[in-house]
Amino acid sequence: MAFRLTFVLSSSSSFPSVWPILGACAGVYLFYHGFQLLVRKRLIENTPSSKIRSAAMGLVELSGLATGPYTMNAPITGLPCYYYRTMVWQWKRQGKSSSWVKAADESLHLPFFLDDGTARVLVDPQGAELDIHRDFHDEFSESVFSSSLEVPANISNFLMAHGVSTDKRIKVEEYCIKPKNSLFILGTLAENPGISVSATPARSLPLTHSVSFNLGSMSLGSSLSITETTTIRLFKGGAEGFGQTFQGANPAHLDPAQQAKIAEVLTKAGITNPAAWAVAGVERGTPAAPVAVTSSTSGAAAATAPEQFDLHPHTVLMKGAHSPAFFISWRSQRDVVHSLGWKSALMIWGGPALTLLCVYILAAGSGWL
Incomplete structure (x- = not known):
């Protein structure tokens, strides 16, 4: 496989040294990112898991079910949720190659609660790194009988609202945090800085x-x-509109x-x-x-009335100023640690190996060996 890779990388007639250089840089990045994942893995392992009722202020690990008095509807799936992120990519040609280019990225959230059976805690997902379930994924391309994409009405409306043309192949993904989702959260339990639970969605990821x-x-x-x-x-006007x-x-x-x-x-x-x-x-x-926001009592969301929630709680689970680690996952703590373990090991060992291989290819192609 290494000989085949050497042949492919050294066979470019236009830029014989570009791919080895890019590969070497990618190896350095993988090595660096692998250590980041390793640090996170050890942080999760060294942070004791707590029950919400007995959780101390500061960095904590909590697990429970998402709940709350209000939900909003995700634009593509229409699912009631507390958080959604909808992304659209277009297949575009750049130079001599084609690749997926992000054309739209929309993310909204509502403050919600985490319930582990002992108590509830308000969660503000702003600034969190999320590993959540993908609820929608599909690709749309031109049909034999039409030069435009044939997409459902809800996707067409989303594309129009974000100014995405339908003359190119597109890929759409949507991720949601829904009522009753089981979540593992590593974050900072702090005094509420003024966050209140309301039906007004907030933008995520500035x-x-x-x-x-x-x-x-x-x-x-x-x-x-x-x-x-x-x-x-x-x-306005033109075929590219x-x-x-x-x-x-x-x-x-x-x-x-x-x-x-x-x-x-x-x-x-x-x-x-x-x-x-x-x-x-x-x-x-x-x-x-308007964004469609409903009370969670009127659907499959939750059976708890809004007045049964503390809309102005004294504490909130959020991204801390001094402990910026904030991670929300739909996987269990054990699964998260296992995933971070093999990913960090692969990157820490594979990154330098890729860099050395690319340096060798570059040196051999330049006649230094």
Whole structure:
């Protein structure tokens, strides 16, 4: 296998030394990341597991079931949940190769409770590293009879709200924390800094995104630093737009539901320029589409009424200022430790091996040996 890898890497006529260099850098990264996983594994092993009723302030390990008075509906699956992250990738050609490029990333959460049978504790998932169950995964590509993607209405609405065109192959994934999910959490139990339980979802994972506009032959681009996970690209005219979606600046071209969803995206991005709203085909001030949030008593979520929860608890499980470790997993503590163990070992030993192999290939190809 090593000889085959050597042949493949050294057979590039354009850039004979690029792949060995990239491989060597990847090996260094794997070695570094392996040690990060090893540190986390030892941290979990050295942190005693606690029951919620007897948990002390500071870094703790807790396990229990997710519950809470309010849920929201995930945009793709429609499942009631406390947290969701929906991501879309497009298959794009970059240079001589093609790869998946992230086109949209949306994440919302509601504060929820962890219940282990002894007590409940409020969990604020903001800033947590999550290892949760994937509830949806599918790919969509052009059919033989159509040049556009054939996707369900809920996915089409999500793509439209995030400005993702349907002229390329796409991949959609959605991850959720749902009522009654069994969770293992490593985090900091601290005094509540003012977090209250409400039906208003909050954005997760603040990121910096770019906003670009394409007006026929004219182009205008700008970068915005916004605390959300939405990428917005609006097009007017041309085959690379959204077909019949944004054919003009007249709001009559869009139905009220579409206008509301586009207005929601523009409002969240902080775009107030009337010209930008006109390009999107909506009028400034169009009411944004609300996020569907319901009481967990009205579905398969939980049988506990909102008034039976302490909506302003004294303590909260969150990411600490001095102990930044914050990890939420749908696996048990034992499974998490086992997974971190073999992954860290593979990276710590495999990273240097990959680096040495690539250095050898680079040296042999350069005539140094």
